[in-house]
Each structure stands twice: as C-alpha cells, then as structure tokens.
Amino acid sequence: MQFTKRTNTCGELELADSGKRVSLNGWVSQVRDLGGVIFVNLRDRYGVTQLTIPSENKQVYDIAKSLGLEYVISATGIVQKRSSANPNMKTGEVEVLAEIIEILNVSETTPFVVEEEVKASEELRWKYRYLDLRRKKIADNLVLRSKVYQIVHRYFERENFVEIETPILMKSTPEGARDYLVPSRVHKGKFYALPQSPQTYKQILMVSGMDKYVQICKCFRDEDLRADRQPEFTQIDLEMSFVEEKDVFKVVEGVICDIWKEAAGIELNTPFKIMSYDEAMQAFGSDKPDLRVKGEMKIVNITDTVKNTEFKVFNDAISQKGIVAGIKLTAQEVSRKIIDSLTDYVKTLKFGGLGYIKYNADGSSASPMLKFLNDEIQSGIKKDFDANPGDVVFILSGEKKKVLSALGNLRLKLAEMFNLIDETKYEFVWINNFPIFGFEESDNSFYAEHHAFTMPNTEDMAKLDNGYKNPKENIEDLLSIRATCYDLVCNGNEFGSGSIRIHRSDIQQKVFSVLDLTKDQQEEKFGFLLDAFKFGAPPHGGFALGFDRIIAILCGTKDIRETIAFPKTTSAVGLMDSCPSIVEEKQLKELGISINS
RNA sequence: GGAGCCGUAGUUCAGCUGGUUAGAACGCUUGACUGUCACUCAAGAGGUCGCGAGUUCGAAUCUCGUCGGUUCCGCCA
Numbered sequence: 290m291q292f293t294k295r296t297n298t299c300g301e302l303e304l305a306d307s308g309k310r311v312s313l314n315g316w317v318s319q320v321r322d323l324g325g326v327i328f329v330n331l332r333d334r335y336g337v338t339q340l341t342i343p344s345e346n347k348q349v350y351d352i353a354k355s356l357g358l359e360y361v362i363s364a365t366g367i368v369q370k371r372s373s374a375n376p377n378m379k380t381g382e383v384e385v386l387a388e389i390i391e392i393l394n395v396s397e398t399t400p401f402v403v404e405e406e407v408k409a410s411e412e413l414r415w416k417y418r419y420l421d422l423r424r425k426k427i428a429d430n431l432v433l434r435s436k437v438y439q440i441v442h443r444y445f446e447r448e449n450f451v452e453i454e455t456p457i458l459m460k461s462t463p464e465g466a467r468d469y470l471v472p473s474r475v476h477k478g479k480f481y482a483l484p485q486s487p488q489t490y491k492q493i494l495m496v497s498g499m500d501k502y503v504q505i506c507k508c509f510r511d512e513d514l515r516a517d518r519q520p521e522f523t524q525i526d527l528e529m530s531f532v533e534e535k536d537v538f539k540v541v542e543g544v545i546c547d548i549w550k551e552a553a554g555i556e557l558n559t560p561f562k563i564m565s566y567d568e569a570m571q572a573f574g575s576d577k578p579d580l581r582v583k584g585e586m587k588i589v590n591i592t593d594t595v596k597n598t599e600f601k602v603f604n605d606a607i608s609q610k611g612i613v614a615g616i617k618l619t620a621q622e623v624s625r626k627i628i629d630s631l632t633d634y635v636k637t638l639k640f641g642g643l644g645y646i647k648y649n650a651d652g653s654s655a656s657p658m659l660k661f662l663n664d665e666i667q668s669g670i671k672k673d674f675d676a677n678p679g680d681v682v683f684i685l686s687g688e689k690k691k692v693l694s695a696l697g698n699l700r701l702k703l704a705e706m707f708n709l710i711d712e713t714k715y716e717f718v719w720i721n722n723f724p725i726f727g728f729e730e731s732d733n734s735f736y737a738e739h740h741a742f743t744m745p746n747t748e749d750m751a752k753l754d755n756g757y758k759n760p761k762e763n764i765e766d767l768l769s770i771r772a773t774c775y776d777l778v779c780n781g782n783e784f785g786s787g788s789i790r791i792h793r794s795d796i797q798q799k800v801f802s803v804l805d806l807t808k809d810q811q812e813e814k815f816g817f818l819l820d821a822f823k824f825g826a827p828p829h830g831g832f833a834l835g836f837d838r839i840i841a842i843l844c845g846t847k848d849i850r851e852t853i854a855f856p857k858t859t860s861a862v863g864l865m866d867s868c869p870s871i872v873e874e875k876q877l878k879e880l881g882i883s884i885n886s
Numbered sequence: 887g888g889a890g891c892c893g894u895a896g897u898u899c900a901g902c903u904g905g906u907u908a909g910a911a912c913g914c915u916u917g918a919c920u921g922u923c924a925c926u927c928a929a930g931a932g933g934u935c936g937c938g939a940g941u942u943c944g945a946a947u948c949u950c951g952u953c954g955g956u957u958c959c960g961c962c963a
Binding site: 319321322323324325326327328330339341343344357358371372373375377378381384398399400401402404408409410411412413415462464465466467485488510511512513514515516518633634637638639698736737738739740741743858859860862864 | 887889890892893896897898899912913914918919920921922923924925926954955956957958959960961962963
C-alpha cells in the first residue's frame, strides 16, 4: 500500500518551520468541526500537532469530516503560524494547513477514549494495553526504560563487565520462592524451572574466572503479587570476584549515579548512607526505611519507662518479652476520624487497639489510657518522646517484631496523611548486617534469612564456630550472627539485594550444619554448585537491582505495572492475551500430564 | 491461604432507609456552526445493574455463595 511517508513527527514542528511543506503520520486524537473549518489533533508517540482544514478545499474537507478518533492518517500541508497559539501544547504555536489527507486505516470506537488523563479502569487498560500505550505518559515510561537499559549497558561495558546470558530453563530448587515449572516432553514426568534469579549460574561463572559478570535478565517467581511485584520481572544482575562489601557498594552506586544523572539529570551524592538492619528496624520498623519523612519520626522504645506499670495491656506485653513503643507526630491536628482509621488499621495487624496521647496547647494531655498510668510514668513517656504541646504520640505494645513493623507502617501512613514526605528527594541508603539465620518456632529449626551461601561477618565467625555443633543449644548466639548481606533502599523501596558469598567449604559446612542439612540433602539441593566450589572458588559477591522498581521511581509511580509493556494482574493473569490458558489434550499427552479437578 | 474496598450504558460514576419507565457526564449517531484546542448548540441511539441462589407482594438496593479487579497480611531465600 502506498502512502505519503512522514517528513516530521507530531511533536517537533515549531515557528521556525513556518512555510515548510511537511507530511505527518499518526492517529486522530481529537476532531473539532466548526462548520467552515475543521481542526484535527494528530498524535504519535512524540506529540500532537494540529491540522487545519478549511472548507474551501472541498475534497480534503470531506475526508476530514469522515474522520473518527484513532483513525490512522497521513496529512500533508504547509506549516503556518496559528492565529491564536495554544500555550498548553508543545507545538501550539503552529498548525499544518492540510492539502492532502490520506486515511491509512479506520478504527472502531475504542473501549475507552485515549487521553492523557485516562478515565478507564486498570482492568480495561491492561486488556487494551495497545490503546493505553498510545498515551504519551505510558509511552514515555517505556522510552525511559529503554534509555536506562542503554545507560546500564554502557556503564558495565566501561567497567569491564562481561554480559553473559544464563539459561531460562534450569533446575528447580526447593529453596526460596515457588518456581514456575516447565514440563519436559523428552523426559516425561520431569520439569525445568524458570529462574527465580540466575544466582547459582553467576556464582559458577565466578568459579569460571569471569570475574565481572552482569546481565539484565528476566526472573520468575510464582508467589502472590503486589503493586511492586510481578510474576516476571527484570533484574540488573551482577557478580564480582575478589571483592568485599564496599567494592560491591561502589559499583552499584556507580550505575545508580549514571542512571540518575543521564536519565533524570540529577547528581546523587555518594557514598550512600549505610544503616544496619538492627538500626533500621529499631528506628523505622522496616528494613526499607523511607528517609524522606520530615523530622525522621523515629520509633521510640518506652518499655523501660513503663515496665512497672499496672496497666494490663503494657504489662502483658512486657511479661511475654514484648515491648512498648511508639512514634510521635509533631504539631498536627489529629481528628477522632483519623485515630479511628489508624485503630482499624492496627486491628487488621491483629493488635487489640492503638494507644495515643494528645498533648494539648494548654499543657494538659488527653488519652483514654492516661488513667492507667501514674504521674511518674506519664512524665517519663513525655520525656522519652520529647513531646510538646500540639504533638500526638501513638503507642503499641506486643511482640517486638510485630510492634516495630506496625509502627513502621503507621509512620508511613501518618507521613502520607500529613504530607510529611519530601517528594523532591531521592534518599538512598544501604541496609547491611542482616541476621544470617532465622529460627522457625513451629518446626524448631533454623533457616537462612538470605540464602545458604551468605558469608557470615568476620567478627561473628567465632559465634558460628562455637555454635554450629549444637545449634539448638546456642539459638540466641546463632541468631545474633550477622551476614555480609545488604539491600539498597531508595525512598522506602527495596531496589535490590546482594551478599558476599561463602567460597570456602569449611565455613559452608558449618552453615549447613546449623541449617541441619545432611550431606545427602546438600548434594540433592546444591550438588552441582558445591561440586564447582571444590575446584578453586574465588572470594566473590554480588548484587541484583530491581530494574522495574528503578524505572517506577524515575517515572514517579509506585506501581511497576506502569513501566512494563504488558503487565499481569494481581492473580498473575495477562488480561490482553488471556494467559494462562488451557492447552490441547494432545499437548498434555505429549508431556505425559493429566489434570486433576 | 486470610481481610478490606470495588463491580450499574462503550467509559467514568450517581442511584438515600427495598417501591412506577434505572439517571448524569464523556464517547457514539444525525444535524447546525469559519479560529477551535475539554469547541459550542440541538436531537437521538445505547442497560443480563458481574454471575448464581435466597429473603420479600416487590431487589441495582438486604443475605449467602461465586467470579473478576485492586489494596493489605501471610508469602516473596
């Protein structure tokens, strides 16, 4: 099919182009028919340009009259200055006086109107994603994504990294997230797994001597989703030999700085802050603290202050080794309604209620729980929080982890409610010194917090040496061992995580011993990796950055679906192509699979 | 796996404590209009109130179930 190809895009014509004869190709985004003259807004991914069609040119005028929204057309004409410019449009000073309009394709009435401030529900937008992507805002997200891709590649090329593709079809491992499985036709009853991350491959590449590996790769995890979690997502995955933690920090900070500088025009300060896991949990109730909150709003532990109280709620918590802690909201008017909604919120987290004390302007204080607290304790609390008239403190009691994390969430809720987040900032922070082990009370066993190959901190090695032979008798000690394991956090989002790995089998065996893995289990779970490690594994460590989240932040959204061309719903369904779907009986037969229920 | 919110015209929503023919805006169709840019104006078409039970003389409205979307908890080494 022949048509007049564009000489320009719809986003670039300006006054200086006046008098030029141009051709534009694009989609009809708006038609304004005034009777004697028709204005058409023509859209492509670069912008919008106004076409003007006066009635004098009968042939073009009749074509213009027949145009519907989202028709694809080619328009040719002379660029001219508008008699009244539109300051809201980038090309608003000019218009194209159309001499020829070719309709390249018609469009049915779309399920929703393609406009920047789209009214359609997300469900509809995912289903007709190609229409959604015609909106500049979403298209720009993909363009930015592409740009960051190139920045990342350039950075790692310059830093002498080797980009190596690792398999998509790999061995299933029972550790970590649930695998997406791919049945084998050749080996009936056997399955490949899609990678949750290329973790084992990149470590083996270190054994290979590929001392700087990087890959922008897809990862797959069959777990329940959130606004910032998709079943398939993209990572900037890297691994290096002969490095320690600070070397990894430096490389990651380098690529982040390049991205911010080149994609957003922002110079970030390095090195980034470093905060231990313990500090983050104690002060912010989260391992991904948002440091943009004005006045910080740190959590205050008042367990000591209230330890002698008769107040049953606090008493019960403390006697069960729990804590009493709170946060202070500085100088804000807090209504009954807000307290009710916060109370409802903590109830969903299985707290009985939310304690609060309002410090009034006249020096008095108001709270349903004051009557249970004597004067000494009341003034102790006031002192702990450094509370002044106008402030409100919120208090929770119970199991330590639960209290801290709930207060961490309250902190974010309050910050949002009272506009305490500085949206112009990017607050990066490394969180390190995570615990290496966790302990599951229900089955009386240790598990690896990060993964089984995370190197313990050098200072804590003695605790491992002492404890590994009789783990159950050294629970406290073993749980206090810190790992050389770190997360990068930006504005309360986990951007990625990594660790220095264990490369020596003596240390590895001690860790396995704590995790209660027999030789057979080790062999079954990680055999090939352990085999590789027998032949001279260098010290190594790495990191994986969540690419989608980085793009989301740069796009000013928390929803990574806005940065992915074809995202899935929270139930992992692709609404556009209706996947997953049933397959033909014949396919199942070839795979030796039968479906129950 | 658990909890909350949502589901009414093509779209976004309104529809009070159950009660004649379920409304508005945008979009769509037709017509008028020569400088609009959310053009304006006039007329019109358009509904399985997500689906299924139940309560009731009567259900968009109340109850239960179910499906879908979304948020949170669990989960995500």
